[in-house]
Amino acid sequence: MLGLEKKDTSLLIVVAILTMCAPFILNPFPTDSAMAQFNAGYPDLMQRFVIFGIFAIGFNILFGLTGYLSFGHAAFLGIGSYSAVWMFKLLGYNILPGIFLSVITSGLFALLIGYISLRRSGIYFSILTLAFAQMSFALAYSVLTPLTNGETGLQVYNSDPQYFHSDAMPNIPHLFGQEMQSTFKLSMGGWSFDFNTGYYICALIMLVMFYLAIRIFRSPFGLMLKAIKTNQTRLNYTGLNSRPYTLAAFVISGMYAGLAGGLMASMDPLAGAERMQWTASGEVVLMTILGGAGTLIGPVLGAGFIKYFENIFSKINDTVLHQWFAFLPDGIEDFLIAIVHPFVGKGWHLTLGLMFMAIVIFLPGGLVEGGQKIARKFRGGKAKDTTATTDSTPAE
Amino acid sequence: MDVIILQLLNGLDKGSAYALIALGLTLIFGTLGVVNFAHGALFMLGAFCAVTLQRILSLSFETIDPTKTDFLGNPAKIKTPYVESWFGPELGSSIIDWSVPLAILFAIPIMIGIGYIMERGLIKHFYKRPHADQILVTFGLAIVIQEVIKQFYGANPIPTPAPDMFKGSFDFGTLLGFDPNAVIYPYWRLVYFFFAALIIAAVFGFLQFTTFGMVVRAGMADRETVGLLGINIDRRFTIMFGIAAAVAGLAGVMYAPINSPNYHMGMDFLVLSFVVVVVGGMGSLPGAVLAGFLLGILESFSSMNQIKQILPGIDQIIIYLVAIIILLVRPRGLMGRKGVMED
Amino acid sequence: MAILEIKNVGKRFGGLQALSDVNLSVAENTVHAIIGPNGAGKSTLLNCLVGKLIPDTGSVTFQGQSLLGRKPYQINQMGVSRVFQTPEIFAELTVFENVMIPCFAARDGSFQLNALAAVRGQGDIKDTAEAILEDVKLLDKRHMTASSMSRGDKRRLEMAMCLVQEPKLLLLDEPTAGMARADTNNTIDLLKEIKEKRDITMAIIEHDMHVVFSMAERITVLAQGTPLVEDTPENIKGHPKVREAYLGEAQV
Numbered sequence: 001m002l003g004l005e006k007k008d009t010s011l012l013i014v015v016a017i018l019t020m021c022a023p024f025i026l027n028p029f030p031t032d033s034a035m036a037q038f039n040a041g042y043p044d045l046m047q048r049f050v051i052f053g054i055f056a057i058g059f060n061i062l063f064g065l066t067g068y069l070s071f072g073h074a075a076f077l078g079i080g081s082y083s084a085v086w087m088f089k090l091l092g093y094n095i096l097p098g099i100f101l102s103v104i105t106s107g108l109f110a111l112l113i114g115y116i117s118l119r120r121s122g123i124y125f126s127i128l129t130l131a132f133a134q135m136s137f138a139l140a141y142s143v144l145t146p147l148t149n150g151e152t153g154l155q156v157y158n159s160d161p162q163y164f165h166s167d168a169m170p171n172i173p174h175l176f177g178q179e180m181q182s183t184f185k186l187s188m189g190g191w192s193f194d195f196n197t198g199y200y201i202c203a204l205i206m207l208v209m210f211y212l213a214i215r216i217f218r219s220p221f222g223l224m225l226k227a228i229k230t231n232q233t234r235l236n237y238t239g240l241n242s243r244p245y246t247l248a249a250f251v252i253s254g255m256y257a258g259l260a261g262g263l264m265a266s267m268d269p270l271a272g273a274e275r276m277q278w279t280a281s282g283e284v285v286l287m288t289i290l291g292g293a294g295t296l297i298g299p300v301l302g303a304g305f306i307k308y309f310e311n312i313f314s315k316i317n318d319t320v321l322h323q324w325f326a327f328l329p330d331g332i333e334d335f336l337i338a339i340v341h342p343f344v345g346k347g348w349h350l351t352l353g354l355m356f357m358a359i360v361i362f363l364p365g366g367l368v369e370g371g372q373k374i375a376r377k378f379r380g381g382k383a384k385d386t387t388a389t390t391d392s393t394p395a396e
Numbered sequence: 397m398d399v400i401i402l403q404l405l406n407g408l409d410k411g412s413a414y415a416l417i418a419l420g421l422t423l424i425f426g427t428l429g430v431v432n433f434a435h436g437a438l439f440m441l442g443a444f445c446a447v448t449l450q451r452i453l454s455l456s457f458e459t460i461d462p463t464k465t466d467f468l469g470n471p472a473k474i475k476t477p478y479v480e481s482w483f484g485p486e487l488g489s490s491i492i493d494w495s496v497p498l499a500i501l502f503a504i505p506i507m508i509g510i511g512y513i514m515e516r517g518l519i520k521h522f523y524k525r526p527h528a529d530q531i532l533v534t535f536g537l538a539i540v541i542q543e544v545i546k547q548f549y550g551a552n553p554i555p556t557p558a559p560d561m562f563k564g565s566f567d568f569g570t571l572l573g574f575d576p577n578a579v580i581y582p583y584w585r586l587v588y589f590f591f592a593a594l595i596i597a598a599v600f601g602f603l604q605f606t607t608f609g610m611v612v613r614a615g616m617a618d619r620e621t622v623g624l625l626g627i628n629i630d631r632r633f634t635i636m637f638g639i640a641a642a643v644a645g646l647a648g649v650m651y652a653p654i655n656s657p658n659y660h661m662g663m664d665f666l667v668l669s670f671v672v673v674v675v676g677g678m679g680s681l682p683g684a685v686l687a688g689f690l691l692g693i694l695e696s697f698s699s700m701n702q703i704k705q706i707l708p709g710i711d712q713i714i715i716y717l718v719a720i721i722i723l724l725v726r727p728r729g730l731m732g733r734k735g736v737m738e739d
Numbered sequence: 740m741a742i743l744e745i746k747n748v749g750k751r752f753g754g755l756q757a758l759s760d761v762n763l764s765v766a767e768n769t770v771h772a773i774i775g776p777n778g779a780g781k782s783t784l785l786n787c788l789v790g791k792l793i794p795d796t797g798s799v800t801f802q803g804q805s806l807l808g809r810k811p812y813q814i815n816q817m818g819v820s821r822v823f824q825t826p827e828i829f830a831e832l833t834v835f836e837n838v839m840i841p842c843f844a845a846r847d848g849s850f851q852l853n854a855l856a857a858v859r860g861q862g863d864i865k866d867t868a869e870a871i872l873e874d875v876k877l878l879d880k881r882h883m884t885a886s887s888m889s890r891g892d893k894r895r896l897e898m899a900m901c902l903v904q905e906p907k908l909l910l911l912d913e914p915t916a917g918m919a920r921a922d923t924n925n926t927i928d929l930l931k932e933i934k935e936k937r938d939i940t941m942a943i944i945e946h947d948m949h950v951v952f953s954m955a956e957r958i959t960v961l962a963q964g965t966p967l968v969e970d971t972p973e974n975i976k977g978h979p980k981v982r983e984a985y986l987g988e989a990q991v
Binding site for chain 3: 003004005212215216218219220221222223224226227229230231233234235236237238239240241242244245248252
C-alpha cells in the first residue's frame, strides 16, 4: 500500500491510529481522580507531541541515516516560526501561506548553512552547526530586531496590514475559517476528552511527514545516506559523491524543522529567539537518541516521551508527593519525599540528564532497541536460532 | 590609542578564561581523544568551589547583645563567624575577605578528584565509541552537573566578591601618559590575567620539562607506539584528565568575582570554548591559548561603540563569524596538526 | 595498447622523496603487478592513481584522459575500481545492500536524488546484484550484516562490489595481506576466474611473491620510489637487481 512494504505499512497504520485516538489514549484517568495529573490529553501538550515529532523525524533523516550530528537544528525551527508569523502579519491568519513560507525559508537557510558546514565532518561539523545556530540566535535576539522584534518576540499587532484578512475570518490562526484553538470537549462519565482542531491538523501533517520519512528510508537515496554513515571512504571509491547526498539530507531535515517551527507559530502566533538557542538544538538530539536514532519510529517515541515527562514530572511538587506517600509513617514519608524531590518538579532536567546518560551508556539504540530486547526475551528460547537473522536485518 | 589599549585589556580577562578552558579541552582531546562537552561544567564547578568556601568561612553563630535592640524592640542578635571567634576579629575577617584566593587551595584537590572520578567512572568506557557518543554522554553529564548545582545553590547568580585589596581599578592612563582615568582597569581582572598566564605557563612547563609530560606529549602524537613501549599510558592519561579538570576549575574559581557564578555559566562558556579550540586547531595546545586570547580581544574590540555604530550587533556574532571563516579557509585551524579528526 | 600511462610522476612528503620519476604503463587486458620492498612507494603510487594524492610532478592518464586533480568518485566513474588492503565495505549494511550501492553508482552516476523511489522496486539492480553474489559465492549470505562475516568473505564482498561496476581497470592493494595460505589460494583462484570471464585490466600491488608469480603477466619492481625494472615474471625471478633490492631489505 502507498508504495510501502507490508511491515512499514502496518507501522504507519499503527501510528495513524495512535495519533488519531490520542485524545482518548492520553486521558486514561477520570478528571477528578488523583491520577488525573498524569493525563496528557490537553490540546497544548498534544500539539507539542506531534510538532516535536515532526522536528525529530526530520533530524533523524540527517543524524540517524548519515551520522552527521548537527547541534544547530533549532535555528531552522526558529526561522520557520519567524517566517510563519511574518505571513500572519502580512497576509492574514490563514496558516497555509505561513507553513508554506516556513518550509521554503528554512530550506534555503539549510542550503546555505549546510553547504558551508558540510565541507567538514565529525566534530568540526557539529561545532560549525553549533556556531551557525548561536549566531542566528544572536542575530535574531539583537541585530535583526526589525525582522524579529528582538527580546519581545515577533507577534501580530492590530496595525499589521494582513492584506487578505476579512472580517468574516477569525482573528486568530485558522485554516479556511477553522480556528486552531477550537476544541470540542467530550464528557463521558468521569472522563473528559479534548478534540482540538490544531492538534488534528498537526497530526495529519505529521503522518504525511512520517510517511515521507519511510519512503526516504527505503529509497536508494536513503541507502546512500546509510552508506555514508558506515563507510564514507568506500562510498567515494564506489563512484558516489557524498557531498550532495549529505547536503540534500541536511536540507530535507532543515525543512522538517522549519515546518515544525511554522506549525508552532500556527498554534500560538508568537516567535521568539530563545527557540533557536542551542539548548533547543540539544533537545531534539535528546529526543532522537532517546527514541532510537536511525529507526523510523524512534524519534516520534522520543519526542513524545520527553514532552510527556517534561509536563508530568515538572508538575509533581511536594504537595503531590505528600499525597502519594501519605500512607507511610511520617519519618519514612519525609525521607522518601526528600529523596524524590530533586528529581521532580523543577528538577525534571536532572532526571532527563540522568536518563539520557543511561540511554547513551547502556542502550545506544534507544527505546526502540530496548523494546526489541524485551520482545526477544519474551519470545524466549525457541527464538534463539532466529536471533542471528534478526540481528542482521537492521531494526526499523 | 587609549581606547585601543583599553579594549585590548578588556579582552584579556575573557580571553584568559577562554584560553584556560580551551587548554583543558585540548589536553583531554589530545591525550584521550575524547570530546568533552562537560568541560564547561567543570569551570562552573570551580566557580562554585569559591562560593562554597566563602559560605563555609562565613558560617556564624548568633549571640544576643542586650545593649542594643532591633527595630521591634527585641534584643539585637549579632552574628559572629566562627572563623572570627577562633582567629580573632582581624585575622578572621581577612580570612573571609580572602576566601576566593583561598578557594584555589580548596578547589585543586576537589577538581582533581572530580576529574579522576569522571574519567575512571565514565569517560574511560567511551574511548572506543564514536565521537558522537562521547559528545552525547558528556552533554548528558553536563546537564546533570548543572542541575545538581541548581538544586543546591538555586538559579540566581551568587555574588562572590574579591578581597577588598583588589576592589579598585588600576589607572593605566597615567602610567602610559594618557589622561588620568582614560584607561582604567579593575585590579582583579589584572590578577586574573596574571593568574591565567601562570597556569598556562605551568601546564606548558610541566609538559615540556617532566618525564611525565614527555610521555604524555608522545602519547598525544602517537598513542599506540607509546603503548607498545610498555608505558602505562592510560594511567597517565587519567592524571592528565584530573589536571585538565583542575585547570578548568581554577579558571572558574578566579572568575567568580568577575561574573557572579550561576548554574548555566559553564554552558555559556563551553560553546565559545569549543569554537576557540576549533579555531586554534584541534589538538594543538599553543593554538588553544592563542585562539583564546585572540577571540577574547576580538570580541572586546567589536563591542567598541565606534565599531558598533557601523556594524550593529557585531560583538554578538564576531566569534562565530571568525570561527566559520577560519574553518573554511584553514580547515585545521590556526595551528592544527595534520590527521587529527580528519576522516 | 596501454590503458594506464604514468609519466615522470614524483611525490614528496616533507623531506622524504616518496616517488621520483616513475614511468609505467599498464597494457589493456593484462595483469600487471607492482612489487617492491616496504617503503618503496607502492601505496603512494596507488594513491596517486585513485585521486587520494596529487603527484607533484608528472602525469597520469587513463584511456587517454588525465586523472590528475580528479576526485576518487570521478575516477571511479571513469572505470577504475580499487580493492583495499583491509577490505573497505559498508560494515553495518547487509551483504546485498553492499552490492546494490555500486550498482546504483554504475546506473545513476555519482548523485541522484531518488528519495521517493523504493529500493526494492529496482528489478534491474536486484538482478545484477544477485548475479555477482552468485559469482563470488555469497548469495546465501546476502541478508547477513557485512561486519559479521569472516575476513575472507569480506574480501570477496569487496571484490564483488568492485566487479559489479564492470570496471576497465581494477586496482588491488595487497589483496591477500594477512591471509592464511588457503585463503590466499582461494583469492588467486577467484581473481583468475574473474579475469577469464571478463575483459578487465588488473594492477596488483603485492608483497607475496607466490601471488605475484601465479598471476602477473608483467611485473614492475619499485625500489626507493622509482621503478627498478619491468619485465615478464620469468625474467624478473632471476634478475640480479631484484635480488639485491629484496636481499637489501632482508639485511635490515
